[in-house]
Amino acid sequence: MPQDGIIIYASQERPSVHIAPADYHLLAAVTFLKALRQVGLPKRPAPPRSTESVPHAIKRGDGVEKLTRSKVYAEVERLVGGGYASTDGKNGFGKDSWGLVVEVGDSWFSAIGVHLPQSTGFEMQFLYGSIGWSVGAYLGYALGIASGGKPLSLSGASPQAKSDQNNTKRNRVMAIVGDGSFQVGAQELSTAIRYGAAGVMMVVNNGGYAIEDQLHDGPYNRIQNWRFADLVSLFSSAPTALNPAHAWSAVCHTGADLERVMERVHGDPDGLALIEVVIPTDDVTKELAEWGGKVGAYTKRVG
Numbered sequence: 001m002p003q004d005g006i007i008i009y010a011s012q013e014r015p016s017v018h019i020a021p022a023d024y025h026l027l028a029a030v031t032f033l034k035a036l037r038q039v040g041l042p043k044r045p046a047p048p049r050s051t052e053s054v055p056h057a058i059k060r061g062d063g064v065e066k067l068t069r070s071k072v073y074a075e076v077e078r079l080v081g082g083g084y085a086s087t088d089g090k091n092g093f094g095k096d097s098w099g100l101v102v103e104v105g106d107s108w109f110s111a112i113g114v115h116l117p118q119s120t121g122f123e124m125q126f127l128y129g130s131i132g133w134s135v136g137a138y139l140g141y142a143l144g145i146a147s148g149g150k151p152l153s154l155s156g157a158s159p160q161a162k163s164d165q166n167n168t169k170r171n172r173v174m175a176i177v178g179d180g181s182f183q184v185g186a187q188e189l190s191t192a193i194r195y196g197a198a199g200v201m202m203v204v205n206n207g208g209y210a211i212e213d214q215l216h217d218g219p220y221n222r223i224q225n226w227r228f229a230d231l232v233s234l235f236s237s238a239p240t241a242l243n244p245a246h247a248w249s250a251v252c253h254t255g256a257d258l259e260r261v262m263e264r265v266h267g268d269p270d271g272l273a274l275i276e277v278v279i280p281t282d283d284v285t286k287e288l289a290e291w292g293g294k295v296g297a298y299t300k301r302v303g
Helices: 029-039 069-080 106-111 133-147 179-184 187-194 210-215 228-235 255-266 286-302
Strands: 008-010 016-019 022-025 097-102 121-124 171-178 199-205 247-252 272-278
Touching: 069 097, 069 106, 069 171, 069 199, 069 255, 097 106, 097 133, 106 121, 106 171, 121 133, 133 171, 133 179, 133 187, 133 199, 171 179, 179 199, 187 199, 187 228, 187 272, 228 247, 228 272, 247 255, 255 272
Parallel strands: 097 121, 097 171, 171 199, 199 272, 247 272
Antiparallel strands: 008 016, 016 022
C-alpha cells in the first residue's frame, strides 16, 4: 500500500485499474504495471525474515508441555525434511518427496517459515482466501499421486500405486487445515477414505477462526468443536475395491503425542491419517496479527 494510504487495484480478469476513488476502464493491468515500472518508484528493502515461526530450538520429547503451534510446525519440518529417517540403510526412509497443501489462515504464515527440501511441493491459495479449500485440494493431490497422473480408476487403486518401502523415493502429501476451515468441506474426508487417498490431513484445533479474530473479534468466531479424530471411524466402512487403503486418526495434546504420531506417519505411506493437534486459541503468528489488523482496519474504513 502506498504511504498515503491509496490502494491501487489492477485486475487481470477485466481491463480496468482502480486507484481510489476513481476507476480507469479499458486499461489492461499489464499496461499499467509497465508504466508504473517506468515511473521509477523507490525500492523498499526486503523485511528481515521472521524466525518466530521457525522453531528449531524447541525441545523434543517433553511429554508434559501442552502442544504449541511452533512445535507442530517443527515436527512438520522434521517429517518432510527426513528427520524421521531410518538409520539401518535398508529402506528409502528420509527420501520421501512431499507436497504440502496449506489452508487459509495462520497456516499461511506458519508454513512459509518452515524449511523444506527443494523437491517439496507447496500449494496455497492466497488470492481468493477460500476457507475450506485445502480439504478438497488434498483429495485431488492425493488421487493424482495414487494414479500416477493417469485418470482415476473406479475399480480401486492399482497395485503399482502402493508405496514400496524398498524404493528410494515415495511421493506423499500433507494438508494443514484449521478446525473452522475443515468444517466447511469435511465431507471430502469421506471421499478420500472411499478412494484410498493416502496421505496426512492435519487439523489444527484452536477452537475457532483465528484469522477472523484478527479481522473482527466476536462470539461468531467460536465454532462448535468437533471430535475431529472420530470422523475417520464415522466415514469408514469395511475395506472394498474402492477403499483399498486403511485410514486412522489420532489426537495430540503434547509434543510427545505428536512425535509418536509422526513416527507412525513416517512408517505408513499407504495409510490415510487424520491428525488432530490441539493448541491454544491465542497461539498465532505475529504476521497474522499484523496482517489481520491492517485488513480489519481497511474493511472498517470502506464498509
